[in-house]
Amino acid sequence: MIKEKRNKDIKKNNNRKGFQKKEEPVIRFACLGGLEEIGRNMMFFEYENEIIIIDAGLQFPEEETPGIDYIIPNVSYLAERKEKIKAIIITHGHYDHIGAIPYIMQKLGNPLIITTAITKEIIARRQEEFPNTPKLNFDIVKAGDSRKISKNFKAEFFGVTHNIPDGFGTILNTPVGKIVHAGEFKFDYDIKGNPRGLEIWEKLGKEKIHTLLIESTGAEDQGNSISERVVEKEIEKLFKKAPGRIILGTFASLLDRLAEIIKIAERMDKRVAISGSSMKSNIQIARNLGLMKIKKGTLISLDEIRKYNDDKIVILCTGAQGESNASLMKIATGEHRQIKIKKGDSIILSSSIVPGNERSVQILKDDLSRQGALVYHYKMMDIHSSGHAPQEELKTVMKMVKPRFIFPMHGYYFMRWRNAQNAQEALGLKPSETILVDNGQVVLFTKESAKISDEIIPAYYVMVDGLGVGDVGEVVLRDRRMLAQEGMVVIIATLDRRSGRFLKNPDIISRGFIYLRENKEFVEELRKRIKSLVSRNPRHQHIESDYIKSLMRDQIGQFLYNRTKRRPMVLPVIIEV
Ligand SMILES: [Zn+2]
Numbered sequence: 306m307i308k309e310k311r312n313k314d315i316k317k318n319n320n321r322k323g324f325q326k327k328e329e330p331v332i333r334f335a336c337l338g339g340l341e342e343i344g345r346n347m348m349f350f351e352y353e354n355e356i357i358i359i360d361a362g363l364q365f366p367e368e369e370t371p372g373i374d375y376i377i378p379n380v381s382y383l384a385e386r387k388e389k390i391k392a393i394i395i396t397h398g399h400y401d402h403i404g405a406i407p408y409i410m411q412k413l414g415n416p417l418i419i420t421t422a423i424t425k426e427i428i429a430r431r432q433e434e435f436p437n438t439p440k441l442n443f444d445i446v447k448a449g450d451s452r453k454i455s456k457n458f459k460a461e462f463f464g465v466t467h468n469i470p471d472g473f474g475t476i477l478n479t480p481v482g483k484i485v486h487a488g489e490f491k492f493d494y495d496i497k498g499n500p501r502g503l504e505i506w507e508k509l510g511k512e513k514i515h516t517l518l519i520e521s522t523g524a525e526d527q528g529n530s531i532s533e534r535v536v537e538k539e540i541e542k543l544f545k546k547a548p549g550r551i552i553l554g555t556f557a558s559l560l561d562r563l564a565e566i567i568k569i570a571e572r573m574d575k576r577v578a579i580s581g582s583s584m585k586s587n588i589q590i591a592r593n594l595g596l597m598k599i600k601k602g603t604l605i606s607l608d609e610i611r612k613y614n615d616d617k618i619v620i621l622c623t624g625a626q627g628e629s630n631a632s633l634m635k636i637a638t639g640e641h642r643q644i645k646i647k648k649g650d651s652i653i654l655s656s657s658i659v660p661g662n663e664r665s666v667q668i669l670k671d672d673l674s675r676q677g678a679l680v681y682h683y684k685m686m687d688i689h690s691s692g693h694a695p696q697e698e699l700k701t702v703m704k705m706v707k708p709r710f711i712f713p714m715h716g717y718y719f720m721r722w723r724n725a726q727n728a729q730e731a732l733g734l735k736p737s738e739t740i741l742v743d744n745g746q747v748v749l750f751t752k753e754s755a756k757i758s759d760e761i762i763p764a765y766y767v768m769v770d771g772l773g774v775g776d777v778g779e780v781v782l783r784d785r786r787m788l789a790q791e792g793m794v795v796i797i798a799t800l801d802r803r804s805g806r807f808l809k810n811p812d813i814i815s816r817g818f819i820y821l822r823e824n825k826e827f828v829e830e831l832r833k834r835i836k837s838l839v840s841r842n843p844r845h846q847h848i849e850s851d852y853i854k855s856l857m858r859d860q861i862g863q864f865l866y867n868r869t870k871r872r873p874m875v876l877p878v879i880i881e882v
Pocket of ligand 1: 467
């Protein structure tokens with residue numbers, strides 16, 4: 306098929322059966338998450354009776370979903386075809402790539418997971434929190450390995466630098482050609498500032514790549530990444546000038562950086578204590594696998610801190626995003642059992658701020674500095690480098706790989722759109738050759754084309770809260786939203802069944818609405834209103850308490866709105882005596 310014809314054909318050929326001629330193989334491809342958000346990454350390739358999945362991540366919810374712990378991909382399409390699933394390839398151990406595993410594996414028939422050693426350990430550790438799930442089956446691979454997964458799919462893996470060790474990219478050999486999933490990556494720079502490890506991209510450039518799936522997280526950021534070497538140097542400088550204890554907050558998964566920080570501490574004869582279970586467990590995994598070498602005596606427990614002089618202490622902790630349950634926030638609010646802030650402590654926040662966390666990080670910094678700590682964060686100096694390639698690095702990879710099509714993945718539409726621009730600038734591709742779709746939208750790959758079909762498969766949110774998966778219905782969410790925004794008014798009234806009147810003044814309790822004690826007149830008026838709901842009825846006539854409840858919800862709700870312009874949740878409790 307000639308390229309120019311492609312656009313017109315998209316409309317004509319949306320009927321899959323009509324399009325799928327025997328002689329021309331068609332790969333069906335869709336993302337179940339990761340295209341309209343940061344997180345929840347999951348995608349699959351389908352050909353005849355075979356499906357290969359890449360990643361199964363979760364997303365941390367934003368403010369519109371109060372009380373929800375995670376959002377995971379909708380796997381109903383895959384669950385209906387579980388016998389076709391040949392493997393799930395997991396690119397690296399971040400939660401936005403592995404987090405959905407405990408919730409979906411059973412539904413998918415517990416398929417084989419292909420991943421690297423560290424990623425496997427992280428998945429397996431987490432799985433221990435879910436004792437009722439089936440035992441997972443792993444096939445451990447390393448960079449350079451390849452696997453014939455099924456009749457039609459073969460995968461080769463190549464190492465990439467990210468901010469968690471052991472991540473990889475995948476070359477998927479398919480009946481239509483080679484499709485490359487670049488993983489999540491950034492460039493690794495040597496001491497002189499030259500990028501290392503570009504050979505793999507060069508090599509791919511010689512292999513006639515059909516489509517390159519490339520992440521868009523850093524697509525809006527100009528230039529190149531800050532080298533981890535620079536980050537380490539800056540952190541070392543801060544270590545040298547710190548007058549007392551050093552408390553360093555970062556992501557628990559930044560194992561390479563944690564390893565370097567521990568080395569710096571060792572060079573300066575400092576002891577290191579770790580606060581935060583995820584960080585402890587990740588460091589243990591890395592040590593077990595021989596990826597992190599720590600001298601005997603360097604690590605001490607939090608209880609041992611007081612045995613040493615302050616300038617000999619480094620505390621590594623989680624919570625640089627201001628997460629309320631993490632160590633750093635507990636330290637800041639004085640709730641941490643072993644660590645209280647004192648004058649002269651240096652706090653280093655070695656992480657950027659994940660969008661949505663700006664306010665909690667601000668509170669964290671305020672609390673810490675108010676207590677006399679010296680606080681350093683990434684805007685003041687290069688003490689953090691993102692794990693995601695910015696524009697120049699993305700373009701370099703695109704130019705080296707020279708694919709026919711680019712599929713910008715991972716990120717909100719605008720970020721992916723920006724990445725499509727990067728591809729158009731770097732390779733001179735046409736807009737139709739940079740594929741922008743939404744979650745659930747099926748893309749059809751043939752040898753010569755990549756078409757966006759009209760078919761949409763379910764990709765809407767599946768929410769997980771403390772109780773389980775997907776049982777947070779619309780009603781529950783609406784209630785939570787209402788409670789969060791408008792508050793709640795509880796009306797407790799005792800109804801005399803015989804007289805059909807309330808026995809005494811109804812009790813009114815409110816939360817998150819108005820402060821009742823300071824609004825006595827308002828409360829009195831409210832009580833009158835409530836009583837009048839039943840006083841209009843003829844005496845001695847029995848009224849259903851359900852009916853009174855609905856009257857209360859409607860009429861008292863309306864009254865509250867008229868007076869306050871707010872709609873709190875009205876919860877009537879009727880006690881019949
Ligand atoms: Zn990642």
